[in-house]
Amino acid sequence: MSRLLGEALTPTILKKLGWRPDTFGKAILLVTVDEAGFPHTAVLSYREVAAKDPATIRFCTLAASRTAQNLRQRRKATLLLIDEGPAYSIKGEAQELPTPLQSFPGLVAFALTVKEVLEDEEPNIPITSGVRFQPPEKPDSLERGKAIQQELLAL
Template sequence: MSQFLGSTLTEELLKRLSGDDIASQTGKAILVVSVDDHGWAHPAMLSYHEVVAKDRSRIDLTIGKTSTTAKNLKRTGKITLLITDAGLNYYLKGTANELRDALEGIPFMSLFRVEVEQLLEDQEPDALITSGVTFSRPEKQEVGVIVQRIFQSVKKEPL
């Protein structure tokens, strides 16, 4: 059963989402859920390169500007992030507002700022979480360049 922790990130989550040690999060996904125009939960995945905590109550994230998730966030502003990895499992609920319709030099990505409203932890003592969702990218230089440009754009966005 999940436990309400408050309306700010824990130190552990702030460190994990700060982007300061992005290499340790490479290949790990953050699940995000928005609400579609029929009231259904709409899942999507982001990499840690697309999600950066600015402080304990604000997180910036980039989303494909024509995606259903971006359209849902513009319409409702509601988002839930599932941050799951070995030994940890958090649900972060917040309100998202679009800061930029396009990132500089990356016109297909929008920038949103999420204000944290609820942070819940879900850890069952008899059901240890052993991993989160992981992925691998093709070893293409152009993909790596775009990923790094996206990360740098989100990281440098002022509070």
Template structure:
């Protein structure tokens, strides 16, 4: 059963999404859920290079330009961000607004204002692995460099 933590991100999640130490965050994945026009859920997997916790109440998101998730956020303005890691599951619900990150970034950018944060823990039956991804066929350092550029633009977005 989920337990309400409040309306602020846990400190450890803010640290995970603070845009620093990106090389150590390659592989960690987060799930952003929106609703399509017909009301069906639309999941979107994101990395630490596409999310930036500005503080405990705001998370910025960079998505592929023109994606269905971007369209859903622009239309509906609501989202659920899920973080699944060993012994920790956090659900962040909130309202989203569009950000302008400049014309040279081929991404759609948004800011999620945290409305509620819940934790889902089952004593005696802990989550043992999180949602992860691998970097194949590309240099992880190049991925981290791209993330750093994206996050710099997210930080500066208005």
């Protein structure tokens, strides 16, 4: 059952959205609203999302994607953090940042103003895993992820 936590990120969520190598290969789901009013889901890595402060989350997506188009046109978004323990839904309004990511052409950054934070957990029925993906086997992948988060926070 969902429980309203408020209109700001909790310390637990802020920690989850900070730079942590153990999130490599874990995903965050981003839900936007398409032109027909239906939910549209995108999969982001933790390296593409950073909490600026308790009221603001910055994230990036492909500039030419349907997700970016939905955000530009309707601005509504929900980030879903689903992993071991409680699941979190973070609802808000997104605004495209005017400065593109310099080190990663093709990506565009958005700032999500947090409007509602929900925690979902069922007693005696724990969530044991979240959405996972196999990251590319590149020697600099962790460093690139850290660079994306640092650039998002610096915009």
